[in-house]
Amino acid sequence: MAEPLLDIQGLKTWFKTDDGLVRAVDGVDLRIDRGETVGVVGESGCGKTVTARSVLKLIDMPPGRFEAGRILWQGRDLIPLDDAEMNKIRSREIAIIFQEPMTSLNPVYSVGEQIAEVIELHQNLSRKQALVGAADMLKLVNIPNPERRVHDYPHQFSGGMRQRVMIAMALSCQPKLLIADEPTTALDVTIQAQILELMQEMKERFGMAIMLITHAMGVVAETAQRVVVMYAGKVVEEAPVGALFGDPRHPYTQGLIRSIPRVDRSAGQQARLESIPGTVPSLLDPPPGCRFAARCKYAMEICTQAIPPLKEVAPGHRVACVL
Amino acid sequence: MSRQYIIRRLLIAIPSLLGISLVLFTILALAPGDPFEELATNPAVPPEVRAALRAKFGLDDPVWARYLHWITAMLQGDWGFSFVSRMDVDTLILQRLPVTLIVIGSSQIIAILVALPVGVLAATRPYSLFDQVANTFAFIGFSLPTFFTGLLFILVFSIQLDWLPFVYRADIDATGWQFYWEHIKQAIMPVMVLGLFQGASLVRYVRSSVLDVIKLDYVTTARSKGIGERKVITKHVVRNALIPVVTLVALQMPIVFGGAIVTEQIFRVPGIGSLLISAMLANDTPVVMAVTFVFACLVVLFNLIADILYGWLDPRIAFR
Amino acid sequence: MAGSTPVSLSADAAAPAAAQPRKSRPTTPAGEAWRRFRHHRLAVASAVILLALFAIVALGPFLWPVPINEIDFSAKLQGPSWAHPLGTDDLGQDLLARLIYGGRISLAVGLAAMIVAVVVGILVGAISGMASGRVDAVLMWVTDLFLSLPLLPLLLLLTYLFRDSVKSVLGPEGGAFVLIVVVIGGLRWMQVARLVRAQFLSLREKEFVEAARALGASKPRLVLHHILPNALGPVIVAGTIDVAAAIIAESTLSFLGLGFPSDIPTWGSVLRDAKDYLDIAPHWVLFPGAAIFLAVITINFIGDGLRDALDPRRVL
Numbered sequence: 039m040a041e042p043l044l045d046i047q048g049l050k051t052w053f054k055t056d057d058g059l060v061r062a063v064d065g066v067d068l069r070i071d072r073g074e075t076v077g078v079v080g081e082s083g084c085g086k087t088v089t090a091r092s093v094l095k096l097i098d099m100p101p102g103r104f105e106a107g108r109i110l111w112q113g114r115d116l117i118p119l120d121d122a123e124m125n126k127i128r129s130r131e132i133a134i135i136f137q138e139p140m141t142s143l144n145p146v147y148s149v150g151e152q153i154a155e156v157i158e159l160h161q162n163l164s165r166k167q168a169l170v171g172a173a174d175m176l177k178l179v180n181i182p183n184p185e186r187r188v189h190d191y192p193h194q195f196s197g198g199m200r201q202r203v204m205i206a207m208a209l210s211c212q213p214k215l216l217i218a219d220e221p222t223t224a225l226d227v228t229i230q231a232q233i234l235e236l237m238q239e240m241k242e243r244f245g246m247a248i249m250l251i252t253h254a255m256g257v258v259a260e261t262a263q264r265v266v267v268m269y270a271g272k273v274v275e276e277a278p279v280g281a282l283f284g285d286p287r288h289p290y291t292q293g294l295i296r297s298i299p300r301v302d303r304s305a306g307q308q309a310r311l312e313s314i315p316g317t318v319p320s321l322l323d324p325p326p327g328c329r330f331a332a333r334c335k336y337a338m339e340i341c342t343q344a345i346p347p348l349k350e351v352a353p354g355h356r357v358a359c360v361l
Numbered sequence: 362m363s364r365q366y367i368i369r370r371l372l373i374a375i376p377s378l379l380g381i382s383l384v385l386f387t388i389l390a391l392a393p394g395d396p397f398e399e400l401a402t403n404p405a406v407p408p409e410v411r412a413a414l415r416a417k418f419g420l421d422d423p424v425w426a427r428y429l430h431w432i433t434a435m436l437q438g439d440w441g442f443s444f445v446s447r448m449d450v451d452t453l454i455l456q457r458l459p460v461t462l463i464v465i466g467s468s469q470i471i472a473i474l475v476a477l478p479v480g481v482l483a484a485t486r487p488y489s490l491f492d493q494v495a496n497t498f499a500f501i502g503f504s505l506p507t508f509f510t511g512l513l514f515i516l517v518f519s520i521q522l523d524w525l526p527f528v529y530r531a532d533i534d535a536t537g538w539q540f541y542w543e544h545i546k547q548a549i550m551p552v553m554v555l556g557l558f559q560g561a562s563l564v565r566y567v568r569s570s571v572l573d574v575i576k577l578d579y580v581t582t583a584r585s586k587g588i589g590e591r592k593v594i595t596k597h598v599v600r601n602a603l604i605p606v607v608t609l610v611a612l613q614m615p616i617v618f619g620g621a622i623v624t625e626q627i628f629r630v631p632g633i634g635s636l637l638i639s640a641m642l643a644n645d646t647p648v649v650m651a652v653t654f655v656f657a658c659l660v661v662l663f664n665l666i667a668d669i670l671y672g673w674l675d676p677r678i679a680f681r
Numbered sequence: 682m683a684g685s686t687p688v689s690l691s692a693d694a695a696a697p698a699a700a701q702p703r704k705s706r707p708t709t710p711a712g713e714a715w716r717r718f719r720h721h722r723l724a725v726a727s728a729v730i731l732l733a734l735f736a737i738v739a740l741g742p743f744l745w746p747v748p749i750n751e752i753d754f755s756a757k758l759q760g761p762s763w764a765h766p767l768g769t770d771d772l773g774q775d776l777l778a779r780l781i782y783g784g785r786i787s788l789a790v791g792l793a794a795m796i797v798a799v800v801v802g803i804l805v806g807a808i809s810g811m812a813s814g815r816v817d818a819v820l821m822w823v824t825d826l827f828l829s830l831p832l833l834p835l836l837l838l839l840t841y842l843f844r845d846s847v848k849s850v851l852g853p854e855g856g857a858f859v860l861i862v863v864v865i866g867g868l869r870w871m872q873v874a875r876l877v878r879a880q881f882l883s884l885r886e887k888e889f890v891e892a893a894r895a896l897g898a899s900k901p902r903l904v905l906h907h908i909l910p911n912a913l914g915p916v917i918v919a920g921t922i923d924v925a926a927a928i929i930a931e932s933t934l935s936f937l938g939l940g941f942p943s944d945i946p947t948w949g950s951v952l953r954d955a956k957d958y959l960d961i962a963p964h965w966v967l968f969p970g971a972a973i974f975l976a977v978i979t980i981n982f983i984g985d986g987l988r989d990a991l992d993p994r995r996v997l
Contacts, residue, residue, distance in 0.1 A: 125588070142579055144579040156588075501978060508936045520960045641837060
């Protein structure tokens, strides 16, 4: 098997707070191959975002700390790298876009300047050439009048347009991996579809891999080839998208899928829309055993005693559950 | 930034100037007795001058007419006559104003040069030893009244160490290079006293503003670009953090002018601040009124400069 | 507000931690504020020092019954000694007694001017916040106007113009006191007014005020029982800082010779008398200066601690 593009092994990212140690990411394994779209799903606070930011080492340290694990980027561990070496990877090889397009751009610089900043740095171009490149990128992400719009400031763009600018900025150095951290959550439904479509289009054009972080199962079903389900800082299930939706094994995954409203069924046929009772447990002093046990309707005695390891139930389909 | 924005700011400054003039005039009008009463007992003032003065200020007219009269006279540059100094008030003030502006201007530059790096550095390492030391010094700095720091400086640098002169002299009998050196030497203490006082509160503003900005999303975006931490701070944090600081500095201006008056008085700097005090002690009312009005105008002017800076720093403002 | 725990951590990871109740948390808002205040060690130390300063100033005349104006040329310009712990001035007057007397004036002026500023500020802010519309616009214009007035020149101008007439009504010391307090307070109410108005605007729409209104609470009752208590935290912080600012303002006036009559010793006027003897009697300058500095810095630190305790969202 070819070497994976990104291979996260046993990553633990912990935070020291006044109240104690928060184990935001607690032993996560995650693999992304070249050109592959991997969906990472779970409720808010389950560690998706911290995992994503750990890859680019965008975690504030302190209070954050890598407690254990490796982040292998094309076989090279990123954790021991210093800031200067990381900066050669950021944007050039791995780029990231965030949830809030309204706050992710600096309000005091024009969007052109902000895109050009990346191009100038990583492609050794002059400011002038970089600005031309920025306009080209805006054109690529379907922003009308790109030559004029490069000089506009973020507040002159709508939310959807700003997310396009963010995508243009992230792709301006043709990275091998794009981390999209809830890229559509803050947008209107119609705009969401456009942005997902744009990401798909860009992926086909540049052939990069995408790590798509979201809590919307529908988005994952449409775009990802493989899905990783996270719960309370751990991976609970991992499967190709078809297997995950067709044969979910973990009770948490089953709950997530049942909580998607279906419009293709009439009200009579509609299975009761379920919600998962309870909330994500504190990552402060997590109980021993399966972290989902308290909310799981199948929970047994052994579930509260030891953490079940991920085991393969079908090719490429792994579950952390005793069932 | 558009020219429109600057013009709009200029237009907004006019009502505040009028408002300030109104406040000043009201104070004068409410003041008990005749503000020119002292002149009556002053043998240096001939009776016909007194009568002319009363007529010019229309002291027997209704209040609003007196205000209009006064404000037109002020606008026409007819600021009255100082009987103590025996010259026109506007000439007197124009003589003294440059010194005050130089002292205030250089002290502001010192304040910014000290406060900006210290505040930014403290904010990037919150709760570190550096931060705590900087914070403590800032507290000491703005808790020390300028008149006390001034005396302490004289005690240490003039009396104990004998490095710097403690009386400001306008008539320095030296030429060329020596002349400028003497001027700089005598300006060091007043400028430092004022600059450090202002810098101390500025450090806290800069620090808290940087702390607010540094956790915003676009700073993470900037970090993800790989441009390096130093550039992230200087380009993406400091400029944004300065926007609220500019407003706070503008709000501080009235206090800075107060500090300037005290400093000028201690070091006997011949500026408009020491002129105000000596005019008050000598009951020279036209000078007192005019200098107070000049101070008010300076505050408005500095607010205007702050507004323009604000528009330059924050493109969102200029578009509004 | 009382339910939030300040967690300095990226939001994503903090969410589950903040949701968890803290062990041994005091239940009342006052207890919570005290817990946070205690955390600020410099503020606690300052509170102790300031209380001691108040005690010295209040009880001093009983513990150190030396007259403030006993002239003794044989003991002039002496440094600290057992007979005169803080030394003497150029007339041989005892500095300790004079500074105790001056401290009473400075601290009293500071407190009284703060009360004036807070009362005026609350009135203007409350009227502005309740009235809205044109009244609000005019009041806020006046507030902004006052914020851009040159403070010290106006202070000087007002005391200069009104000194004599107030003196004739209230006597030299009382007159100066009332005039200085009113003038300082009257030029420092703006921040409190803005804070109170801002609270009004944000709280007016909040549910519990709506609910109280729906239950038929009258307007003054609404203001007194629901809105003002919520604005209290920031106002207390601003008021504390105002005490320090008023002490500096009064000392400055006295230092410039335009405050209290020259025969009444205040910290500022003692400094004024001392400044020409810097070279031969530095103690005369250092002790009153240190007294002002100590009072001001302790009040500022207490203000900082109170801000942590009462108004945790604001950093400055």
